[in-house]
Amino acid sequence: MASSTPAYDQLARSFTRLHHLDHLQSIAYWDQAAVMPAGGAEARAGALAEVATLMHQARTDPALAQALSAAAGEPLDDFQRANLREMGREWRAANALPEALVQRSQLATSRCEHAWRQQRPANDWAGFLDNFRAVVDTAREQAQRLSQQAGVRPYDALMDRFEPGMTCARLDPLFADLRTWLPGLVQQVRARQRQDVVLQPQGPFPVEAQRALCVQVMQWLQFDFNAGRLDVSTHPFAGGVPEDVRLTTRYETGEFITSLLGAIHETGHGRYEQGRPRAWLGQPVSQARSMAIHESQSLSFEMQLARHPGFLARLAPMIRQAFGDQPAFAPDNLLRLVTRVQPGLIRVDADELTYAAHVMLRYDIERRLIEGEIAPDDIPALWDAGMAELLGLDTRGNFSDGPLQDVHWPEAMFGYFPCYTLGAMYAAQWFAAMRRDLPGLDAGIDAGDLAPLFGWLQQHIWQQASRWTTDELAVRASGEVLNPAHYRAHLEARYLG
Amino acid sequence: MASSTPAYDQLARSFTRLHHLDHLQSIAYWDQAAVMPAGGAEARAGALAEVATLMHQARTDPALAQALSAAAGEPLDDFQRANLREMGREWRAANALPEALVQRSQLATSRCEHAWRQQRPANDWAGFLDNFRAVVDTAREQAQRLSQQAGVRPYDALMDRFEPGMTCARLDPLFADLRTWLPGLVQQVRARQRQDVVLQPQGPFPVEAQRALCVQVMQWLQFDFNAGRLDVSTHPFAGGVPEDVRLTTRYETGEFITSLLGAIHETGHGRYEQGRPRAWLGQPVSQARSMAIHESQSLSFEMQLARHPGFLARLAPMIRQAFGDQPAFAPDNLLRLVTRVQPGLIRVDADELTYAAHVMLRYDIERRLIEGEIAPDDIPALWDAGMAELLGLDTRGNFSDGPLQDVHWPEAMFGYFPCYTLGAMYAAQWFAAMRRDLPGLDAGIDAGDLAPLFGWLQQHIWQQASRWTTDELAVRASGEVLNPAHYRAHLEARYLG
DSSP states (O other): OOOSOHHHHHHHHHHHHHHHHHHHHHHHHHHHHHTOOGGGHHHHHHHHHHHHHHHHHHHHOHHHHHHHHHHHTSOOOHHHHHHHHHHHHHHHHHHSSOHHHHHHHHHHHHHHHHHHHHHHHHTOHHHHHHHHHHHHHHHHHHHHHHHHHHTSOHHHHHHTTTSTTOOHHHHHHHHHHHHHHHHHHHHHHHHHHTTOOOOOOOOOOOHHHHHHHHHHHHHHTTOOGGGEEEEEOSSOOEEEETTEEEEEEOOBTTBOHHHHHHHHHHHHHHHHHHHSOGGGTTSGGGSOSOHHHHHHHHHIIIIIITTSHHHHHHHHHHHHHHHOOOGGGSHHHHHHHHTOOOOOSOGGGOOTTTHHHHHHHHHHHHHHHHTTSSOGGGHHHHHHHHHHHHHOOOOTTOOTTTTTSOSTTTTTOTTOTHHHHHHHHHHHHHHHHHHHHOTTHHHHHHTTOOHHHHHHHHHHTGGGTTSSOHHHHHHHHHSSSOOTHHHHHHHHHHHHO | OOOSOHHHHHHHHHHHHHHHHHHHHHHHHHHHHHTOOGGGHHHHHHHHHHHHHHHHHHHTOHHHHHHHHHHHTSOOOHHHHHHHHHHHHHHHHHHSSOHHHHHHHHHHHHHHHHHHHHHHHHTOHHHHHHHHHHHHHHHHHHHHHHHHHHTSOHHHHHHTTTSTTOOHHHHHHHHHHHHHHHHHHHHHHHHHHTTOOOOOOOOOOOHHHHHHHHHHHHHHTTOOGGGEEEEEOSSOOEEEETTEEEEEEOOBTTBOHHHHHHHHHHHHHHHHHHHSOGGGTTSGGGSOSOHHHHHHHHHIIIIIITTSHHHHHHHHHHHHHHHOOOGGGSHHHHHHHHTOOOOOSOGGGOOTTTHHHHHHHHHHHHHHHHTTSSOGGGHHHHHHHHHHHHHOOOOTTOOTTTTTSOSTTTTTOTTOTHHHHHHHHHHHHHHHHHHHHOTTHHHHHHTTOOHHHHHHHHHHTGGGTTSSOHHHHHHHHHSSSOOTHHHHHHHHHHHHO
8 A cells, every 4th residue: 555645654764864974973972072083083083974974965955845835735644743843953053054164164173273272271262253254254144144044033943953042032032030039049059058057978989980980870861781881082072873872971089079960961871862762763853852851851861860869869979989988078068068059160060059140141242142243353352241240259361160161162062052051941841840740849859769750751751852842841741841040949959949 | 088998997996995894894794793792683684685786786777887898998007907816716706697596505504594593503414405406406507507607617717716717627636645645644743643642731710811822822823903803703713804804713711722823814815815915995906815825824823833833932922921821831832733634524623634534525525516516415425435535534414513513605606616715725835935045034033033924925925915816816916826746745844853
């Protein structure tokens, strides 16, 4: 019997092929970051460029455009229609921009990112600007073209690559509200914590013992080591494919909490990936919903769960087993350690409370940069003013630990930063919903029983993949679209409670 | 100015693209063998099938055939003509067989190899035969078609995939001659060694210390760790790409010499790959010449060099440093250990002398199998007779350690086995030539100076890649085509001298 959906079927086959190429690309990226010797870099770049070209060719094949049109008129069920929606998103992302502009942008970011690696340690803002202006120029041109096509603001068009459907119009009130209470909360919490006695763990902490502890905790978090690995890379990340998730962390012998919390963070990403519905793999509808939803999983693990007093009480004996006993390993001291609020210059080292300030500052600057309100030269002054206002820090002249600290700008990842704080907000919202759905949640965590928590995330987030828009997903999971009140309530309960 | 060789230029670009796909394939294979968790197998199989399909499509593109014809009439220099010759080889290998036959063969070998993994430990010859008959059927059909096309014997056509230009007509006299003296030499050596006192090293030998020793020896052998790695896999191999060579070994704590010699063997393969001319990479002319030449490099390292008394004298202190001192680590005892002759059932565990007997037996059987002189059912009787005649062993009823022991037959790699012994012969020939060209060679090895040896191999073998046919390569390197007298002289000097 002939299929009644031949165009859709053809699309499904094409996207399965893309999925296989994506597999090779993901493993080659992991290999490059985790195990490749330096001498392999040039050959790897050539091979990765080849697979990128093949994927771009597949996505810009005119037959794909025809099939997308034809499939829209076929008798698809709701699931197929959701998959078609995501296919369309992927197609538009690949076809929206002229090839020459894409190449010009890649050249500019590649040059800027490469030089930035030396310029950051050298505090060389002027040198950075020389390359960064071209990055901003091509990003603005991309934003302009995308925004005209989609009828949205230029910055919205860039943010849509990471967070489909999110707009400045929704984000601005969220962040404006945050600005009204966050700096005050930080002051209040710092005053309360001033008298706390916090014992620092005394090293050294051997790398092998740290790694074994990370693996033990990841097993407790039900990361499936039959479908994934933990390795080491300079910049920790979650990569690989859902059937074989590659997480990385890094170890310093003087301190173990950063790498442990890092591994827990990546495990949140990893379980989302491992939990994507296997039956849909290869189809765009099987992809993770968005970067904010992805961060909501890593932060559910790292912030909501790992800083839970019940979790820390269970973690303490594992830490003692790994490194021997110390007074600093008492659960209440561990809690004070991981909830210590201390404004600092570096985003990735920031505590749970001040992290959002780093994000708001970057959003404010990059939004105005993309929409032409400011020039790249204006960034340092805005940076200094923002850090003084939000965190009370003097950053003048320190570019290395200022606007040069993140890889996002040299790589033109404009629109990504908001996802971190949106993820923290969603994570608080999921936990509020879970506490409503699962009255025994906290008692379960106290008892070391994480199955109900993971069952909820599996059912409401992981298994849903891209079946729904982000708003639909949030409503189905928690009864409402993104509601930042849960985030504020969580922070106030944890830090003032 | 327009190129005067447009077809050749187009070919060069196509093969560079193939080279990039081969890079991704090689890294994915290494990953699968060395680090992939079991749960990733199915997804990896899909991705590897996709890249194989892409490579096959590229090699069977009609435009490639047209360009090959057109390039033959272009004003190419000698180097370009050699590259064109190798392009033609690759093209013929991909285009010679109908797609349906290739798929039927892949299905048969995949089923047979998969079941063999259980059947070998279960000694299940009857179960193996059920699948193996289809493997032999499709291999015979391939051999028939290839032989008609190329005007050679069916077995020659299969052997040509691994050892271009080698034929039964050349091989049969070599092996017939071997048969006249090898069994007698084995007897003679065993009688001489009967009185030897050989001390066995006493373990345990911790894996980390073994690994460190392997790395130290590989550094001495000038393996470039900036362009390669050493890892662990069940079946040791040399993989990756020339800029990033991935070697594997495996460790048992009860014994260290096997893994050390294994690492030295793979280092021979690895240095050949690392030594392939970088300027030609991406072109077929840059490939290793053949499997026999590849084995001649691993055996130059493992047999010629690593069993050299001067090398062992330098190795002994490294072994002592790794594991502490033992009487068994005295250089003369190490020499007795690694030159001990002992007929055994397993090819991969065989000593230098009896190894060739295993190869000759397999060649004899598979040649007659492919050319229809015998049926798969006849193998055990021939196996038993051959092992009795060549090595004086009774193998009746023991299929696991008999015809089921190698992966080559379930994988239809008919024509590969001879390369091992051809490689041993070439290795002896290279060392004879080196001793003529470099009169201080042995004194240099005694003094730990391996630079002249590596310089010779670099110049005469590695840098030549596929610039010449195998015969031309041998003549340029050693003044003559393959001459098995060097192999016999080497064995007699080492074991009777």
